[in-house]
Structures are given as structure tokens and as C-alpha cells.
Amino acid sequence: MTSHVYYRKWRPQSLGEVVGQKPITDTLLSALRQQRVAQAYLFCGPRGTGKTSTGRILAKAVNCLTNEGTGEPCNTCSMCQAVTQGSAMDVIEIDAATFTQVDRIRELTERANYAPAEGRFKVYIIDEVHMLSTSASNALLKTLEEPPPRVIFILATTELHKILPTILSRCQRFDFRRLTTADVTDKLAEVAKAEGVDIDREGLTLLARAAGGSLRDAENLLQQTATVCQGTISLRQVQDSLGLTGDGRAGQLMQAIAEADAAAGIRLLAGVAADGVDLKQFNREVIEKLRQVLLVKAGTADSLNLTDEELLAAKTAAAAASMDYIMRALKGFISLAGNTDMTTPLAMEMALMDAVLPPAAPVAAAPASSHSPVRPAEPRKPVSPPAAAKPAAAKPDAEPAPVTTRAESPAPPRPETPGPAPSPAAEPVSTLEELRNNWPNILGCAPPKLRRSSALAILRSAGVQPVSFTDGVVTLSFKFPIHMNKINEPENRRITAEILSACLGVPCEVNCLHEPPANHLVKEAQRRGAEIINVDNVEE
Structure with a gap:
């Protein structure tokens, strides 16, 4: 039983064993065969792609006693084995994260002037070289540009943008790509x-x-x-x-999103939450599924390396949705990957609804016709002062002074004005039937400052409908209790009332109820024109 971890035990020992970096290894092998090894190399790329391993292989190759530095290392001579075991005196590995001081770099450059003790070349491998301070990097410059004979520097970094341009200009740069x-x-x-x-x-x-x-x-x-x-x-x-959920419902949710089936998506998320699935991880898997659909839609399915079953599911979803729709859904779920509270499925339900429901059209773009969206009612005219305040002998054709002054004054609009004055053709909604028929358009008339609120997103969902409109009180029916509870929060209730007041042109209050799924008699009565006057009795 070996004590070595896999990544150390199976570290590549020759250029041919380096995985996924053939252009780089071929170039280095050609340089060895032609004995044109440079004095400084810079290996950059993501972690775990073979940068340090390639540096050690190159150090073995230039000092190999069998091949005499003209090809792959033999890995059997004393020099190759010493480098592999980390005991070679002429191969010095440095971690720049603990070697940032300029005095340490000056000491290194002074030692570089000494000839190799055992091999043909003294090789310095400086890992994470971007961690060097500016003064330490500057101290290394002259040695990199004109190194002593028989000295090779190999610099490795995962953050190329932090390397000084003067360092870059003195090295042969190789970009290690992320492995497929x-x-x-x-x-x-x-x-x-x-x-x-x-x-x-x-x-x-x-x-x-x-x-x-x-x-x-x-x-x-x-x-x-x-x-x-x-x-x-x-x-x-x-x-x-x-720690993956491995839950097939991520694929089912992807399909529900593609088909714009909000009800199926909500039911699925409720089941996932009820089963105690880690919602953050489940959200990441949904993002991956949507990414697969996006790439299939873009015609690059071959880059995904999917199984036949996964590919078929992605193609089915891609055929049911447009590219813009998929992009909107993907952006919505990606936005939850940060610090969003995922203890409940509400955030994912909101992202689902934002994806499924079409964006509300701007109010100004709606044509003025009998089918136009309902706009805020025309603001009331200023109330005239009491009769006692008017002149006693005013002429019939003369405007009262206070009214004329108020009409011509550039003062700001009255507080009760819900927004910009609409067209005179807009009429306020006065009956429950009108409110139901124009419900989507009324929500489209919400004030701009409230169009990104979570309350409006819930109101636009398919599970919310007005069931009563009496004396300025709008009663809303919710299919899902979690949405009703969210709207009942003080802040969301205030925002909801403000949205409805601005859209209807009259001050409104909000009442919420959970629609009983089996109460078909109430639904039939409402269909025939009845209105709910006692909400408590409906929920019994």
C-alpha cells in the first residue's frame, strides 16, 4: 500500500506523458533535439494543467546522462532519478509565495553565478511567480535577460496579468490550456x-x-x-x-422551463424542497442543464461530451425554446448563484416566473384603442376654493384669480397624481370584470421604480388573479401559499397596494386569500358574475 497520493504518484515523467499539451511538449522536444533551449521560460495557465511537471521534465531532460540533453529524459540515470526524488542539487524549486522579499531574490541571483555542481545546467523553477513583489521582480530582471552560462529559469504562474511586462519580454511564453x-x-x-x-x-x-x-x-x-x-x-x-444531488428533476425543470410550463416547474421545485435537497447545488445543476440547451441551440453540442440520453433531452428542450428565451432563463438562475438565500425555493420560483412570463411592454408604446392596456386614470382637476374666498362681483367670463394662478403656476404635481398624465382616452377600471380582463395590462402600467420588485414578479405569475374589487379593496387569489405569505409581508403588501393604486387611478388596499383547489362552487359562481364579499368564509 503506497503512501503517495494519486497526483504525485502519477505525475508525468516525460514530455510524452503530459496530458493535453501536445503543442507545447512538441516545441520543447524540438528545442532539446536541436540543442536550442532558451535561458528563461514562462509557463502560464490554469491550475492542474502540467506547468510545474513540465518544468521538472525539462530540468531532467537537459541534465540527463543517457540522452545528453537531446531528447526525452531516460528516467533511469542518477540525474533523472535525483530530479524525480527532489534531491538534485542543480534543480532548485522555489515557491514565490514564501520568497517575495527582494533580499531573497538577490541571494538567488548571486548563487546563480556558480557553476552547476553535478549536471550540465542549473535549473531554477519558480512557482507562482506572480506572488513576487515589484522590487523582487525588478531584482530578477537583469539575471533573466543575461543569465550566467549553464543556468535556466522556468517561471510558472496561474495569473499572467500580474506579471510585469519586463519579465514577460525576457521569457519564452507557453500557454497551458485547460484540459478537456x-x-x-x-x-x-x-x-x-x-x-x-x-x-x-x-x-x-x-x-x-x-x-x-x-x-x-x-x-x-x-x-x-x-x-x-x-x-x-x-x-x-x-x-x-x-456532494451532488444527482437529481433527475434538474432535467425535468429544464424541460418545464423550455416549454414555459410554470405550474409544472413550481410543483417540481416544491417537491425538491420537501425532499430536503440542497437547493444551492440543485440550482447549479439546473444552470448546467440550461447551458447544455444553450450550446445545443447554438449548434455546438459536440463540445459537451454528453451521453445519448442527455443529448436527446437537451435537443428536445432546445427545439421548444428560442435562443433569447434560453438566455433569459439562464441569466435568471445564474443570478442566484451568489449570496442569494436558498433556504426556501422562493428564489428559484421567482427565477422560473421571470423566465416563463414575457417581459411587460412599456406603457408609452401601447396604442390608444379599444384594446389598449388600461392606463392610470386621469388626475382629478384642482378643487376650486370655497365660495367665500371668491370675489362677490366676479364677471361670468372672468376666471377666478386663485384658479388662474394655480393653473399657470410651475409648481410640482399634486401628491395624489399617480404619474405622468395619461391620454384622455384612458378610463379607470370600475368593475371586477374589467379588472380581470385587463389584469396583465394593468401590471404592465406599474411605475418604473417598482417594475423590478419581487412583489410585481409574484403578481405577474400565473397563480395570482383578482377575485374581488369593492370600495377600493382588491382581493387577490393565490394558488400557492408561499406566494400569498410573501405578499402579506408588510413591505410587499405596501408595494402591491402602490402598484394597484398607480395602475387603477384610485387609492387601493390589498387583501389576499389562498384559492381552495376543490371549491368548484365558488369558481362557478364567480364565472357567472358573483363577487366575494366575505373572504374568511371562502377559505373555510
């Missing part, structure tokens, strides 16, 4: 076979995806899974070891 899922999966299959780990291909693919293009992370995940699971490792065991 297929490359990582193939390497994991090789490691699993050698370690006697029985795991199916789907499980390896899931590990590769979770690693995000880092082979080191993927090998760590494989070892973690092999430690936890015994015998044949199934896909479900891999999901459990990674």
Missing part, C-alpha cells in the same frame, strides 16, 4: 485500472467535469471516491462522494 473532459477521463481510466479501482465510464466522466479541467483535482477526487466506496463504484456513489 475527454482528456481527463482517459487519464483517470488509466489511473483507475492501474490502482485496481472498479469504476464505470460515466462515473469517471462526472469526476472529470467536477475537476473543471484540472487533472490534479480529478486525480484527488478519484482517490477520495475510491477511499469512500468499496467494490464496483457506480455513478450514484460518485455523486454522493462529490
Whole structure:
């Protein structure tokens, strides 16, 4: 039983074993064969892509006693083995995160002037070189530009933008790319076979995806899974070891979103929450499903490396939705990935509704016709002063002075004015039937400052309908109790009343009730024109 972790035990020992970086390894191998090795290299790219490993292989190759620095290292001579074991005196590895002081760099450059002790070249591998301070980087410049004979510098970094341009100009730069899922999966299959780990291909693919293009992370995940699971490792065991929900309902929600089926999506989210599924992780899986639909819609399905079943589901969803619609849905769920409270499914329900419901059209763009959206009622005219305040002998054709002054004054509009004066053709809603018929258009007339409120998003959902409009009190029926409870919060109730008051042109209050699903008699009575006058009795 070895004590080495997988990523150290299976570190590549030759350029040909480096995974996914063939253009770079071919270039370095050609330089070795032509004996044109540069004095300084800069390896940059994401973590776990082989930067430090390639630097060690290059250090072995230039000092190999068998090949004499003209090709791949033999890995059998004393120099190759010393480099592999980390005991070679002429290969010095430095972690720049703990080597930031300028005095340490000056000491390094002074030691670089000494000839190699054992090999042909003294090789300095400086990892995470972007961590060097500015003064330390400047102290390294002259040595990089004109290094002593038989000295090679290999710099590695994951943050290229932090490297000084003067450093970049003195190095041969190689960009290591993020590894593909297929490359990582193939390497994991090789490691699993050698370690006697029985795991199916789907499980390896899931590990590769979770690693995000880092082979080191993927090998760590494989070892973690092999430690936890015994015998044949199934896909479900891999999901459990990674903390993934592995819930097929993420794909079902993707399909409901694609088909704009809000009711099915809400029911599904309620079931997921009731089962105690981690909603943050479930949201991440929904985002991945929507991304798959987006790429399939864009015609790049071959870049996803999906199974036949996953590809069919993504194609079905892509066929049911437009590109703009998919983009809007994806943006909505991505916005929840930050610090959003995910203890309840409300945030995901809101994202679902925002995706499914079409954006409200601006009020000004609506044509003035019999089918126009209902706009705020025309503001009332200023009330004339009492008769006692008017002149006693005013001429019939003369305007009263106070009214004339108020009409011509540039004073701001009265507080009760709900917004810009609408067209005279707009009429206020006065009956429940008119309110129901114009419900979507009324919500489209909400003041701009409230159009991004969560209260308006809930009001626009398919599960909210007005059931009574009496004496300025609007009673709203909710299909889902969670939405009713949210609107009943003091702030949301105030915003809802403000929205309805601005849209209807009269001060409004809001009353909420949960619609009983089995009360068909009440529904039939409402269909025939009846109005609810006692909300408490309806909920019994």
C-alpha cells in the first residue's frame, strides 16, 4: 500500500506523458533535439494543467546522462532519478509565495553565478511567480535577460496579468490550456485500472467535469471516491462522494422551463424542497442543464461530451425554446448563484416566473384603442376654493384669480397624481370584470421604480388573479401559499397596494386569500358574475 497520493504518484515523467499539451511538449522536444533551449521560460495557465511537471521534465531532460540533453529524459540515470526524488542539487524549486522579499531574490541571483555542481545546467523553477513583489521582480530582471552560462529559469504562474511586462519580454511564453473532459477521463481510466479501482465510464466522466479541467483535482477526487466506496463504484456513489444531488428533476425543470410550463416547474421545485435537497447545488445543476440547451441551440453540442440520453433531452428542450428565451432563463438562475438565500425555493420560483412570463411592454408604446392596456386614470382637476374666498362681483367670463394662478403656476404635481398624465382616452377600471380582463395590462402600467420588485414578479405569475374589487379593496387569489405569505409581508403588501393604486387611478388596499383547489362552487359562481364579499368564509 503506497503512501503517495494519486497526483504525485502519477505525475508525468516525460514530455510524452503530459496530458493535453501536445503543442507545447512538441516545441520543447524540438528545442532539446536541436540543442536550442532558451535561458528563461514562462509557463502560464490554469491550475492542474502540467506547468510545474513540465518544468521538472525539462530540468531532467537537459541534465540527463543517457540522452545528453537531446531528447526525452531516460528516467533511469542518477540525474533523472535525483530530479524525480527532489534531491538534485542543480534543480532548485522555489515557491514565490514564501520568497517575495527582494533580499531573497538577490541571494538567488548571486548563487546563480556558480557553476552547476553535478549536471550540465542549473535549473531554477519558480512557482507562482506572480506572488513576487515589484522590487523582487525588478531584482530578477537583469539575471533573466543575461543569465550566467549553464543556468535556466522556468517561471510558472496561474495569473499572467500580474506579471510585469519586463519579465514577460525576457521569457519564452507557453500557454497551458485547460484540459478537456475527454482528456481527463482517459487519464483517470488509466489511473483507475492501474490502482485496481472498479469504476464505470460515466462515473469517471462526472469526476472529470467536477475537476473543471484540472487533472490534479480529478486525480484527488478519484482517490477520495475510491477511499469512500468499496467494490464496483457506480455513478450514484460518485455523486454522493462529490456532494451532488444527482437529481433527475434538474432535467425535468429544464424541460418545464423550455416549454414555459410554470405550474409544472413550481410543483417540481416544491417537491425538491420537501425532499430536503440542497437547493444551492440543485440550482447549479439546473444552470448546467440550461447551458447544455444553450450550446445545443447554438449548434455546438459536440463540445459537451454528453451521453445519448442527455443529448436527446437537451435537443428536445432546445427545439421548444428560442435562443433569447434560453438566455433569459439562464441569466435568471445564474443570478442566484451568489449570496442569494436558498433556504426556501422562493428564489428559484421567482427565477422560473421571470423566465416563463414575457417581459411587460412599456406603457408609452401601447396604442390608444379599444384594446389598449388600461392606463392610470386621469388626475382629478384642482378643487376650486370655497365660495367665500371668491370675489362677490366676479364677471361670468372672468376666471377666478386663485384658479388662474394655480393653473399657470410651475409648481410640482399634486401628491395624489399617480404619474405622468395619461391620454384622455384612458378610463379607470370600475368593475371586477374589467379588472380581470385587463389584469396583465394593468401590471404592465406599474411605475418604473417598482417594475423590478419581487412583489410585481409574484403578481405577474400565473397563480395570482383578482377575485374581488369593492370600495377600493382588491382581493387577490393565490394558488400557492408561499406566494400569498410573501405578499402579506408588510413591505410587499405596501408595494402591491402602490402598484394597484398607480395602475387603477384610485387609492387601493390589498387583501389576499389562498384559492381552495376543490371549491368548484365558488369558481362557478364567480364565472357567472358573483363577487366575494366575505373572504374568511371562502377559505373555510
